Amino acid sequence: MSDTPVLETRGLGRRFGGLEAVSDVSFSVPRGEILGVIGPNGAGKSTFINLVTGHVRPSAGSVHVNGVDVTGAKPWKIAKLRVARTFQIVKPFRGMTVRENVAVGVLYGPHRATSMSKALARADEVLADVGLADSTDRAPAELSTADARRLELAKALALDPQLLLLDEVMAGLRYNEIEPSLELLRRLRDQGLTIIVVEHVMKAIREVSDQILVMHQGRVLTSGDPDDVLSDPRVIEAYLGKRYADRQASERDV
Amino acid sequence: MSDLNETAVEQRTPRPVEAPWHRFLPWGALIVLMLAMLGLQSQLYVGQERTVTTILMFVALAQAWNIIGGFTGYACFGQVVFFGIGGYATAVMMVHLHVSFWLALSLSGVGAAVFGAVIGLPLLRLKGHYFAIATLGVAEGMRELVTNLPRLTGGGAGITVPTVGEDATTAYLGNDGFYLLFLAIAGLAVATALLISRSRFGFALRAIHQDEDAAAAMGINTTRAKVLAFSLSGLLTGLVGATYAFQQVVIFPDRLFDVEITVLMVVMVVIGGSGTVLGPLLGAVGLQFLSEYLRNHYTNAHTFILGAIIIVAVIFLPQGLVNYVREARHSGNFSLLANVRRFRL
Numbered sequence: 119m120s121d122t123p124v125l126e127t128r129g130l131g132r133r134f135g136g137l138e139a140v141s142d143v144s145f146s147v148p149r150g151e152i153l154g155v156i157g158p159n160g161a162g163k164s165t166f167i168n169l170v171t172g173h174v175r176p177s178a179g180s181v182h183v184n185g186v187d188v189t190g191a192k193p194w195k196i197a198k199l200r201v202a203r204t205f206q207i208v209k210p211f212r213g214m215t216v217r218e219n220v221a222v223g224v225l226y227g228p229h230r231a232t233s234m235s236k237a238l239a240r241a242d243e244v245l246a247d248v249g250l251a252d253s254t255d256r257a258p259a260e261l262s263t264a265d266a267r268r269l270e271l272a273k274a275l276a277l278d279p280q281l282l283l284l285d286e287v288m289a290g291l292r293y294n295e296i297e298p299s300l301e302l303l304r305r306l307r308d309q310g311l312t313i314i315v316v317e318h319v320m321k322a323i324r325e326v327s328d329q330i331l332v333m334h335q336g337r338v339l340t341s342g343d344p345d346d347v348l349s350d351p352r353v354i355e356a357y358l359g360k361r362y363a364d365r366q367a368s369e370r371d372v
Numbered sequence: 373m374s375d376l377n378e379t380a381v382e383q384r385t386p387r388p389v390e391a392p393w394h395r396f397l398p399w400g401a402l403i404v405l406m407l408a409m410l411g412l413q414s415q416l417y418v419g420q421e422r423t424v425t426t427i428l429m430f431v432a433l434a435q436a437w438n439i440i441g442g443f444t445g446y447a448c449f450g451q452v453v454f455f456g457i458g459g460y461a462t463a464v465m466m467v468h469l470h471v472s473f474w475l476a477l478s479l480s481g482v483g484a485a486v487f488g489a490v491i492g493l494p495l496l497r498l499k500g501h502y503f504a505i506a507t508l509g510v511a512e513g514m515r516e517l518v519t520n521l522p523r524l525t526g527g528g529a530g531i532t533v534p535t536v537g538e539d540a541t542t543a544y545l546g547n548d549g550f551y552l553l554f555l556a557i558a559g560l561a562v563a564t565a566l567l568i569s570r571s572r573f574g575f576a577l578r579a580i581h582q583d584e585d586a587a588a589a590m591g592i593n594t595t596r597a598k599v600l601a602f603s604l605s606g607l608l609t610g611l612v613g614a615t616y617a618f619q620q621v622v623i624f625p626d627r628l629f630d631v632e633i634t635v636l637m638v639v640m641v642v643i644g645g646s647g648t649v650l651g652p653l654l655g656a657v658g659l660q661f662l663s664e665y666l667r668n669h670y671t672n673a674h675t676f677i678l679g680a681i682i683i684v685a686v687i688f689l690p691q692g693l694v695n696y697v698r699e700a701r702h703s704g705n706f707s708l709l710a711n712v713r714r715f716r717l
Contacts, residue, residue, distance in 0.1 A: 173585055193588035202589070209586035211579050213647065222579050225572045226591035234570070257702075277591060 122185040124149050124281045124312040125170065125201075131178035131336075132169055139165040141336045143179070147281075152303060152313045154327030154344065156320070158357055162336040163316045164206055167283045171203045172196045183281065200228050202279035204270040206286045206316075210258030216269055217241045217254040223276025241276060248272045248302060264295045271302075282306065282313045288322055300326045324348060332356065398566055398649065406559050413551055421547050425619075427660040428554040429612055430640060434652035435561035436608035437637040442646035443568060444601045445581030446496065450507030451637055453514050454484040454606040456628040458613030460518055463531045463623055466541055468524070473542035477614045484610025485603045492602035496595070508631070515629035530624040533617060542618075550619045557615060561608050565649045577601055581647070643685050645692030654693060690715045 123146035131141040140162040147153050157163050168174035170181055172193040180189040183199050202223075211219050220241035224231045231237035245254055248268045253261060258269060267287050274282055284303075288296050296319065303326050307313055317323045323330065324344045331341040334356040340347055347353060355363035409428075416424060433455070441447050461480040465471050471479075495506050518525045525531055535544040545553060568574040576597040579587035588594050617623045636659070644655025662681065666674035688708050689696045700706045 171589060173589070192593075193585070194591050194593045197589055197591035205586065205589075209583040211582040211586065213582065214575075214578060218575070222575050222587075222592070223590045225575055228591070234572070273586075273590065 123147055123182075124184060125314070126182040126185075127170070127179060128182070129179035130166070130169055130176055130181060132165055132174055133177045138336050140169060141178070143333075143336075143338055145331060145338060145341065147312055147314065149312055150307060150310055151328040152307050152315060152326055154323040154330040155314060155316045155333060156318075156323055156330060157333035157339070160335075161333040161356075163333055164285055165336075166333065167203060167285050167314070167316060170196075170283060171201060194226075197226075197277055198228050200278060200280040201283070202274035202277040202281070203283040204267075204274050204285055204287050206289070208266045208270045210261075210266065210269055210273075212258055214258075215254065216245065216250060216256050216258060216261070219258060219269060220244050220272050220276045223273050227277035229278060241272075244272050244275050247275065249298065263290045264292070267291065267299075275306075280310075280312060282311055284313065284315045284317075286316055286318060288317055288319050291319075296322050320348070395570075402559070402562060402566065406555065409555050410552075413548065418547060421551055423660075423664055425547070425551045425554050427657055428551070428558040429616065430636065430656040430660050431558040431653055432554065432561040432608060432612045433633070433637045434640040434644070434656040435558070435565050435649075436605050436612070437634075438565060438641050438646060438648075438652040439568065439577075439608070440602050440605040441638065442641050442648070442652065443565075443574060443577040443581065444598060445647075446598065446602070447500075447504050447638070448507045448602075448605070449504040449631075449634055449638070450509065450511030451605070451609055452629055452631060452634040453507070453511035454488065454609035455613035455616070455633055456511070456514060456518065456625070457487055458484050458610030459617030459623055459628045460525055460531070460613075460625075461610075462614035462617050463533050464524060466533050466618075467531060470539070470541055473545075473618055477611065477618075480614040481607050481611045484613070485607035488603040488606025489599050492599040493595075496598045496602060508634075511629055511631070511634070515625045518629070519625045525625070528625060530622050532622045535618075535621055544621075545618070550615065553615055554612075557608070557611050560611075562649065562653060564604065564608065565652070569649050573597065573600070578647070639682060642692055643682065643689070645694030645696070645698075648692070648694045648698075651692050651694035688712060 126146035128144050130143040132139050133141075143166060155163050155166070165174060169176050172188070172191050172195070175190050180187055182188065183196070183201055186199070188196055188199065211222065214222075217238055218241070221234075221237040224237040224240045224244075225234075231240060242251070242254055245251055248271055250265060250268050250272060253265060258266065261269060267290070271284070271287055274284075288299055291299065300322055303313060303315065315323060315327065327344050329341060330344045330347040332339040332347060332350075332353050339352055339356055340350055351363045351367055354366060412424070413421065433451075436454075437448065437451050440451075458480040461483050462473070462476040465476040465479060466473060491510055495503060495510070498506055519528050521527065522529070534540045568577065576587065576592045579590065579592060580594055580597060584594050613628065617628070620627075640655035640659050641652045642655070643659065644653065645651025663674070663678055666677050670677055688711065690711075691699070696711060700711075
């Protein structure tokens with residue numbers, strides 16, 4: 119069991135008309151690690167998450183969760199396998215309180231709560247975990263950007279996931295708000311969760327990731343140890359252009 | 373400002389998730405209301421009894437539309453198709469198969485529910501305006517179909533449900549009987565909405581209303597929940613249509629599939645507060661009363677005045693009366709002007 123990767127993709131690809139948003143992505147995530155996924159805008163990071171969670175159907179390749187082929191399965195079926203995600207643009211259920219938002223995941227998640235009161239009580243625990251204990255009765259619209267991101271995370275955690283896919287949960291956060299989020303991710307990993315973090319905030323991802331995977335134009339450019347990957351000239355080139363990468367390289371030689 | 377709030381929050385004792393009496397309050401209110409309506413019956417003149425019967429019918433219809441249009445957020449503009457199917461199924465079964473009204477009523481309800489599931493599977497893939505137009509098309513198409521099957525349905529000339537003589541399978545219920553039957557169906561519809569609003573299923577529908585991708589990511593089988601909601605909504609509407617057909621004795625396709633019936637359901641729910649239990653109830657009662665009052669006092673201008681009132685209501689309370697009161701109590705701001713501004717009208 120433990121040697122089966124939580125998530126494995128083989129030759130995963132998706133074409134939108136003439137655009138190959140994701141192509142030939144093959145990799146696996148070891149259990150209990152944080153994998154950072156980076157890449158310039160349009161690299162296919164969000165599509166990759168959508169392919170794993172079933173929100174977009176792959177046009178090539180396969181997705182395996184705990185060794186089980188889930189290619190093309192509906193999102194709600196994948197959620198029941200304890201695979202949870204957040205959305206890049208937060209999607210709170212307006213018209214429900216913060217507590218009820220989280221309770222939805224407890225009610226419909228892998229361990230269907232037996233009663234409404236148990237679900238709401240469990241939602242309170244999850245909200246306390248992410249630091250939203252004081253906002254349980256509020257409407258999602260009343261939350262700050264940072265708290266709205268925390269709610270998005272709490273909704274995912276309500277599923278009691280073994281694999282968590284986070285699509286830019288730190289976007290729009292102030293510097294002092296990022297550190298508590300990183301702390302939370304580390305704590306979750308230490309509890310045994312496997313986490314895939316798609317992020318633009320480079321400093322955050324370098325600090326928190328056990329491994330980093332770089333996507334560029336829909337393909338995997340490279341992957342490995344964060345420091346190695348981030349100093350790789352190909353990665354610098356993908357982000358900042360060839361001329362910048364060349365200049366960096368020549369400066370290093372001098 | 374946030375610093376001030378934080379100290380206040382820390383001192384606040386944790387509130388119980390839900391007070392037990394809060395759970396039973398709406399059920400108690402529903403029972404009291406049903407008993408009051410039973411008691412009211414003997415106090416009414418014949419004309420008044422008919423008016424209240426119509427109000428009860430619209431309470432049931434509004435609440436049925438609320439399940440798919442309010443809770444689930446799929447604005448169905450062809451809801452009358454279930455009404456027509458219920459009515460025609462009952463009439464055809466009583467005329468051609470000589471079954472009792474009660475059997476026909478039950479089968480019509482089931483038939484409408486099945487029809488809802490069958491058309492729901494493809495149609496509920498559409499969203500917003502597309503769903504509204506597609507359902508409107510289904511209702512118009514069904515009216516044409518019924519009109520063009522004269523041997524079965526009597527066509528445009530209508531069909532007469534046997535109520536007297538040897539052909540009558542069930543004795544006509546009369547004003548008192550239909551008052552009670554519509555009261556029972558209205559009660560059933562309100563109870564269904566109440567059950568949904570507090571259940572797991574209700575959470576699924578409300579989540580789907582807000583965002584289907586997010587709902588699916590939470591483990592909700594969105595297709596099943598939507599089809600079930602549509603089917604349930606069809607069942608209740610079908611029961612009303614079946615009872616209406618028997619009450620009218622002679623039914624015509626143009627009346628049973630009248631788009632005005634759908635429009636009334638939508639307006640009642642929207643003005644009362646869609647996605648709430650109380651809203652459609654208040655909307656149906658309020659609008660029917662108002663309509664009746666205007667008809668009696670301003671015979672010539674009554675639709676004009678009613679239309680004007682609806683427009684004003686929608687401008688000032690775009691989210692419906694019940695939602696407005698709920699939000700205003702939460703924020704402490706009861707200003708109607710602020711409400712209009714909030715929705716940028």
